[in-house]
Amino acid sequence: MIRRAYQKPMPTTYVTVPPEHADEIAETLVEERLAACVNRVATNSTYRWDGEVHHDDEVVLLAKTTDGAYEALEERVLELHPHEVPCIERFDESHVLESFAEWRAESIE
Amino acid sequence: MIRRAYQKPMPTTYVTVPPEHADEIAETLVEERLAACVNRVATNSTYRWDGEVHHDDEVVLLAKTTDGAYEALEERVLELHPHEVPCIERFDESHVLESFAEWRAESIE
Amino acid sequence: MIRRAYQKPMPTTYVTVPPEHADEIAETLVEERLAACVNRVATNSTYRWDGEVHHDDEVVLLAKTTDGAYEALEERVLELHPHEVPCIERFDESHVLESFAEWRAESIE
Known part of the structure; x- marks a missing residue:
């Protein structure tokens, strides 16, 4: 049996x-x-910082790896x-x- | 006990x-x-194809099924x-x- | 061993x-x-209601909790x-x- 990379959960x-x-x-992640x-995806983020509620325009990057x-x-x-504590989260596809x-596995490994 | 469709994980x-x-x-998926x-959701996609990095405007469809x-x-x-190898991924809701x-189960089954 | 809140899955x-x-x-959820x-995130939603297919502009809220x-x-x-049956779904991060x-746990608890 050959165990292929894409049989593991893909995040x-x-x-x-x-x-x-x-x-x-x-670009760097792909290159x-x-x-x-x-x-x-363009987004507007609402969050609390130093006790105040802020709103910022941001971009959500959904990186397929x-x-x-x-x-x-x-x-x-x-x-x-540029931020010290960025939002980086992993969601596994079922x-x-x-x-x-x-294609995804070959593009990476 | 009646086992209802919506008790299974919904993707x-x-x-x-x-x-x-x-x-x-x-429209076709709903009809x-x-x-x-x-x-x-409008998106811009960065990917590698034939050794080159490309950028395309696309749309993410999040289909509740x-x-x-x-x-x-x-x-x-x-x-x-229209593509031969489209991005189709399943995320299960917990x-x-x-x-x-x-409502979702009744709309489908 | 100290069991910290953020060791549980975060939704x-x-x-x-x-x-x-x-x-x-x-704002209310953050406050x-x-x-x-x-x-x-801005979205356009396609759904069936009373046997007809509808399209509405909506906003997806991705609340980190x-x-x-x-x-x-x-x-x-x-x-x-404002709706009786809103779309509220939970996705656990792995x-x-x-x-x-x-930061997330401290902002909430």
């Missing part, structure tokens, strides 16, 4: 970034083969991100179309 | 499509009772989608508001 | 709301410490939401950057 990484950093972070694809590349991707985002999973 | 299907196909695919609801309808929805998206889960 | 709550209610609901952060606060957040959204998880 989508959810990262919020300031709009002026979205291009660079998305360095840490993500096969990054979907960018593999189990094996997740930790390296998280570290790279931490290096590139199924992925097989041909897409293959 | 959200994450599909990316070219903007000009978003309307047709979203054919493969999804109770489809949320469309049931465990029982997931496979048929996946097959239908494959038929309607909880759904009960009245919404009931 | 993202996915809620769709009419655009004119998005501000109030997002009342039911969510550390709410990301708002904790396991302990999830039920209270769900109840509060039900009170504030990993969160530790410093972000700490």
